[in-house]
Amino acid sequence: MNELASHLKQIQRAFEGEAWHGPSLMEALDGVDCHMAKRHHVQGVHSIWEIALHTVAWKRAVTHWLESREFTVDEADNFPKPEEGDDAEWEHVLNALRVAQAELLAVVARLTNEKLYQSPPGRETVYSDYLFGIVHHDLYHAGQISLLKKAAQVEFSGGGIK
Numbered sequence: 624m625n626e627l628a629s630h631l632k633q634i635q636r637a638f639e640g641e642a643w644h645g646p647s648l649m650e651a652l653d654g655v656d657c658h659m660a661k662r663h664h665v666q667g668v669h670s671i672w673e674i675a676l677h678t679v680a681w682k683r684a685v686t687h688w689l690e691s692r693e694f695t696v697d698e699a700d701n702f703p704k705p706e707e708g709d710d711a712e713w714e715h716v717l718n719a720l721r722v723a724q725a726e727l728l729a730v731v732a733r734l735t736n737e738k739l740y741q742s743p744p745g746r747e748t749v750y751s752d753y754l755f756g757i758v759h760h761d762l763y764h765a766g767q768i769s770l771l772k773k774a775a776q777v778e779f780s781g782g783g784i785k
Contacts, residue, residue, distance in 0.1 A: 627736050630754040634731060637761040638724050644762070648678065649720075651765040655772065657713035661705050664774040671771050673702040674764050675716050682723035685757050689730045689750060691743040727757065 624632070636642045639649050652675065660672040669677070680700045687694035705712060731754060739751040 625736055626739060626751075627731075627734055630739075630751070631728065631731055633758050634728065634754065634761075637758040637765070642762075646765050646769055648761040648765045648768075651768040651772070652717065652720075655768070657708055657710045659772070659775050660713055660716075661708035662775070664771050668771070669702050670705075671768050672705045672708065672713070672716065674768060674771075675720060676703045677701055678761065678764050679716070679719045679723045681760055682720075682727050682757065685753050686723070686727045686730050688743060688746055688748075689727075689734070689753060691745060 636647060638647055640647045652671070655671055657672075660675070661670055663670050680696045684694045684696050705716075734750060739754075740749050742749050
């Protein structure tokens with residue numbers, strides 16, 4: 624397997640599974656409904672909904688940067704709050720996450736092994752660092768979501784972690 628194929632595989636595993644380390648981002652989101660997603664289960668911590676939208680924003684940012692396009696994640700996009708937070712909106716968020724992942728994978732698939740250690744025009748970070756970074760980002764937030772799901776289970780059961 625060449626290096627680029629390995630990057631593609633890791634990006635996909637961090638997003639949808641078959642990882643040795645634990646749940647992928649989508650596995651962590653499995654079983655989360657709109658009520659669990661929008662609620663702040665830990666005071667001062669972002670909700671699962673906000674984290675999901677945050678990951679969409681950063682996948683889009685990396686996709687743009689890999690294509691040498693400008694993209695800024697402003698505060699409104701970084702951890703946006705849900706408007707109503709109903710089932711349809713939550714499904715829209717999950718779909719936006721899938722679309723952002725597909726767009727990212729399409730751009731990465733067009734890279735070459737030779738480009739991995741070069742920087743996109745106008746940027747200092749090399750392509751491979753963006754690819755490693757998006758894997759780390761997905762896994763960091765998968766862990767965060769997993770902990771918030773545990774907190775929700777405690778909150779809803781009224782007892783300790785089981």
